[in-house]
Amino acid sequence: MQHLYAVIMAGGAGKRFWPLSRRETPKQFLALGQGEGSLLARTAARLEDLVPPDRVYVVTGEHLIDATLRELPGVPRENILAEPLGRNTAPCIGWAAATIQRRDPEAVLAVLPADHEISDPETFCDVLRRAAEAAGAGDLVTVGLTPTRPETGYGYIELAEETAPGVHTARRFVEKPTHARAVQFLASGDFLWNGGIFLFRAHAILEAIAESLPSLSEALVAFDQAAARGEEAAVVKARYAGLPSVSIDHGVMEKAQRVLVVPADFGWSDLGSWVTAWEQAPKDGADNAAPAGSVLLDTSGCYVRTTAGKRVALLGVDDLVVVDTEDALLIMPRARAQEVRRVVEQLVEQGEERLV
C-alpha cells in the first residue's frame, strides 16, 4: 500500500491522568495500559508493517514537538504538524490531509488517536488493511468497535448492509446514549463504538470538508498557498485559533452522503480515565491493581500507581485510586475519577502551573 499514510492525533491537555499526566507530558507520553513504552510509541509501533516511518504524520501541540520526536525517532521532523492550539479533530485532520495531499495526490490516510490501547495488534492490522482498501476506492471509512458493555461515554455507529466482506455502510452516527439505549444497542448487535479511527483518501476528506465546513476548507486552501510561498507556519499560527472547533465525526462524517464501517474487535480501550487504567491492569484476588510489594490489608478494588522505590501501604480502604508522583499525590474513589479535572482547575486557580 504505497499510498497509505498514518495520521496520529497526539494533542490532548493531559488532565484526566493527573498527576501523572501534565501539560508537558499528556497521556500519549505515558506508559499506561499493559504494554511497554508510551501509548504514542506503541501506536506508531503497531503501524510498522503497514506504513514506513517517513509516511507517519503526527499532529500535536507546539510544546510537544521535541517529546514527540523522542518517542518516534524514525519519523522525520517535517512530518510533525504542530498546532498552535487544539481545535478538535476536524482542523487537525484537515490540515494533515492538505499537507499529505501536496506530497502525494493519491494518498490514503489512516487517522488514529495516539492514546488508545489495542491488545490484538495483528487483527488491528488486518482491519486497517481492509479499511484502507475501501478508502482507496474513494469512500470515507470508519472502524466500528464491537461493544463489550453498555457504555454511555462513547458515540455509536449503526451498521447497515454489507457492501463487501467485512465492510458495511453506516446507517447513522449516534451521540452518547442513555444507559437504557446503550443496553438496547449492545443487545441488537447492529451498533458499534466509534473509536475515532478513520480512513479516507486525502482528496476525499478534503472534498467532504469543503462541503460541510467551508470555512475550514477555505483556511486549508490558504495553508496550501502559504506553503507554496514557504510561509505555511506563519499563516497556520495566525489563522488556527479562528478555525471551527469541531470533531471530524460531528462536523464531517455524520453529514457525508455515504460512510463505510469496518467492524472490528482487537481489544480496544480508549484508556479514558484512571478507572479504565484500573480495568486494564492486572489485579490481585481482591481486585487491587498495585505495584509488587505493596502492603494491602483489608483492601479491595484499589488502583495504586507510584514512583519506583516508593512503598505503598493501604489498610482497610476500598475502591480508591491512589496516584503518587515526585511532586503530587492524588487520592479519590474510583467512582470520582471523571472529576480529576476539578483538581487540575483548582491548582491553576492557586497559581500552581508547575503542577499541571
Added chain:
Amino acid sequence: MQHLYAVIMAGGAGKRFWPLSRRETPKQFLALGQGEGSLLARTAARLEDLVPPDRVYVVTGEHLIDATLRELPGVPRENILAEPLGRNTAPCIGWAAATIQRRDPEAVLAVLPADHEISDPETFCDVLRRAAEAAGAGDLVTVGLTPTRPETGYGYIELAEETAPGVHTARRFVEKPTHARAVQFLASGDFLWNGGIFLFRAHAILEAIAESLPSLSEALVAFDQAAARGEEAAVVKARYAGLPSVSIDHGVMEKAQRVLVVPADFGWSDLGSWVTAWEQAPKDGADNAAPAGSVLLDTSGCYVRTTAGKRVALLGVDDLVVVDTEDALLIMPRARAQEVRRVVEQLVEQGEERLV
C-alpha cells in the same frame, strides 16, 4: 530543688507513627503535635526551669544514643542509659534510680515519657514542683491527669482524701476500663488518667522495687557492684534480657502501701496514634488537617502529612489518614489507625527492614 533529677523514658519501637516513625527515628524524634522541634527536645525544654541539663537522664535504646544526644545537646553522654532492649518501664526506671542514687543519695526523680504533648508548660512546672515536694518527703507520687473524655485506652487512678493542698492519696489504680465504666469515671470526678509521670526519691522507688520485684532489685544491686568495678555496661548487656518485662505501674506502684496523686490539667496528650495527631492538629472547616495548599474537594475529616514540596489532592474521601514520606505512603481510615502495626509487621515479613 538541688536534688531533683529528670528521667526521660525515650525507648519505643516507633510503629504507631509509621511510615514517619521508624526503628531509627521513633516517635520521640518526630515533630508531632503543635510545637516546634521533636517531642524529646520539647520534653527536655519544659524541664529547663526545674532541672539543669546535667541532672537530666535519658533511658533509650542503644541504637538511639547519637540521635538522643543530637536532640539534647546539653545533656552529658554519661546521662544516657542505653538499654540493650526494651523491658517495659520497671527495669528502665529501676536502672535510672540505681544510677542516680549512686551519684546523689538524696536524689528525687521526676520520671517522664519522652513522647507526650503538653500544651501548658507553666502549669506543668507548677505540678511537678508540688509533686517533687511530696516525693522529697519519701512518698511515691504520680501525676493524675484530668480526663476530658471517656477514654478506654488509658489506665485510671481513683482519688482518695487530700493530704496537702493539691495532693491526694490514691485509692487504687484501674486498668483500661470498658466504655460504660469510663463514662462513670468521667462523671464521678474522682478518676484521673494515669499518664506515666511519676516522682519519688531514688531510694524510695528502689525500696518499693525490692519489695515487689525482688529479681529486678537483685539485678540492680548487681549493676551497682559492676559499676564499682567499672564493668556496668557489660553486666547490663548480659542481664537486661533476663529482667522482668513489667510496667512500673503494674509491677510496683499498684502494690505499694501508699501512693500520692497530684491532680493536674496542663493540656496533656499522649499522641498515641495518627488519630491523636489529627485531634491535636489545626483543622479546616471540614475537619481536615492538611498542609497548606492541599487540594481538598468534597473531603472531610482527613489527616494529611507529607514531605516538603509535595502537593496532595484529595477528592471525595472522608476520614482518611494519609502519611507520605520519601520512601513510603500509608493510607487508612482514621478508625483503623490502631492497626498500623500490622503494616509494619507485614513489611518485616517481606524482609523490608529498611522501611521499618
